[in-house]
Amino acid sequence: MAEKYRRYDHYQPPTSPFHQKMHTFIADYGPTPPPHDQVAKMARYIVHNADWGAISTHSSSPAIRGFPFANIVSISDGTSTNSSGVPYMYITPLELSTRDLEIDPRCSLALSLAETDYCKQQNIDPEDPRCARVILTGKVKRVKTHTSEIDYAENALFSRHPAMRSWPRSHGFYFAKLKIEQILVLDYYGGPKIVPKPEYFNPGDVRFRI
Amino acid sequence: MAEKYRRYDHYQPPTSPFHQKMHTFIADYGPTPPPHDQVAKMARYIVHNADWGAISTHSSSPAIRGFPFANIVSISDGTSTNSSGVPYMYITPLELSTRDLEIDPRCSLALSLAETDYCKQQNIDPEDPRCARVILTGKVKRVKTHTSEIDYAENALFSRHPAMRSWPRSHGFYFAKLKIEQILVLDYYGGPKIVPKPEYFNPGDVRFRI
Numbered sequence A, B: 001m002a003e004k005y006r007r008y009d010h011y012q013p014p015t016s017p018f019h020q021k022m023h024t025f026i027a028d029y030g031p032t033p034p035p036h037d038q039v040a041k042m043a044r045y046i047v048h049n050a051d052w053g054a055i056s057t058h059s060s061s062p063a064i065r066g067f068p069f070a071n072i073v074s075i076s077d078g079t080s081t082n083s084s085g086v087p088y089m090y091i092t093p094l095e096l097s098t099r100d101l102e103i104d105p106r107c108s109l110a111l112s113l114a115e116t117d118y119c120k121q122q123n124i125d126p127e128d129p130r131c132a133r134v135i136l137t138g139k140v141k142r143v144k145t146h147t148s149e150i151d152y153a154e155n156a157l158f159s160r161h162p163a164m165r166s167w168p169r170s171h172g173f174y175f176a177k178l179k180i181e182q183i184l185v186l187d188y189y190g191g192p193k194i195v196p197k198p199e200y201f202n203p204g205d206v207r208f209r210i
Helices: A017-022 A039-049 A096-103 A146-161 A162-166 A197-201 B017-022 B039-051 B096-103 B148-160 B162-166 B197-199
Strands: A050-060 A069-076 A089-090 A106-112 A133-142 A173-184 B052-058 B068-074 B089-090 B105-110 B133-142 B174-186
Touching: A039 A106, A039 A133, A039 A173, A039 A197, A050 A096, A050 B052, A069 A089, A069 A096, A069 B068, A069 B133, A089 A096, A133 B068, A146 A162, A146 A173, A173 A197, B039 B105, B039 B133, B039 B174, B039 B197, B052 B096, B068 B089, B068 B096, B068 B105, B089 B096, B089 B148, B096 B105, B105 B197, B148 B162, B148 B174, B174 B197
Parallel strands: A069 B105, A106 B068
Antiparallel strands: A050 A069, A050 A106, A050 B068, A069 B052, A089 A173, A106 A133, A133 A173, B052 B068, B052 B105, B089 B174, B105 B133, B133 B174
């Protein structure tokens, strides 16, 4: 299926109903995070710039059944110049967290600027709220095949995680997304803030709608 | 209480019953991870070198009650030259994950080499098993005051997270630890490996027992 892969550098997302519905943006976030009081933009900035996140599931492993389970998953919400706000993943049932999700799709995804050099350069401790993080809670769903969304997910992931193209197909990897129910941002003192979904998916003037 | 703080650079852990029991080691892990087949050493290497981790709890927040919740927490298992294998934390009940833990202390902590520059330098994707990670599952417990363990925890955390010393005491921060029940290492192809606790706390000859 190698011939199927596009030249990701010059990928232009199609103007399909999916993309209109998903509020996909040309990403133009700038090199540093937005001001901390622009929480929807901060959430989108972190989600777009995070290459991976910490995923939390209900463990289905016999020895720790019922415990919350934490793991690492690579994500992408779009190509480097494109941002949907939706974290896409490329996961396999051989993996513990995927097995958990196939039994109970509820999960959270924590994405933090601690992943980048930003907090270290600013001398901000990873636990300090100013080392901004976003915690997305929702349910993981498999992306339907033969849709424009699966093309988007493939481009989003394979452009930013090129190694994924060669991951063994025999392992049953599939494209999935977090269907977001709650968006929580911690980016300053005073406690976390909940970002309403309409604001998250349409966060204002820092980028241009396609 | 400022006069209470020690000069952490030259801190020598006391040879108390606590430290004998805890298998505290002079850390001498070297600059790169150990070979992937030495899984106990790999677990100790990651736990000692991680400044922060992803913590997974059962959410007690009304809007997402019962969902797994992921968050970021700063950790330390000892000063830079000292390693206990026990992740200590400095947490406040003002924080969502701490509130979750006070209701249900079960949690997991995922620590990954993706936090460092290692995987990027080696061109290994964060989700690739060779971007080694350890997932510790257990229960979070408050460290008892007026013990040698709380002195150890304070030194462990404040030496490696110096900003913590100035975090507001009015926020009710306290020292806690993960009482480990399961140690899972993913550091190569072929699936995760469980490290028995005795092996984890006594991982061989890469360092010297005090």
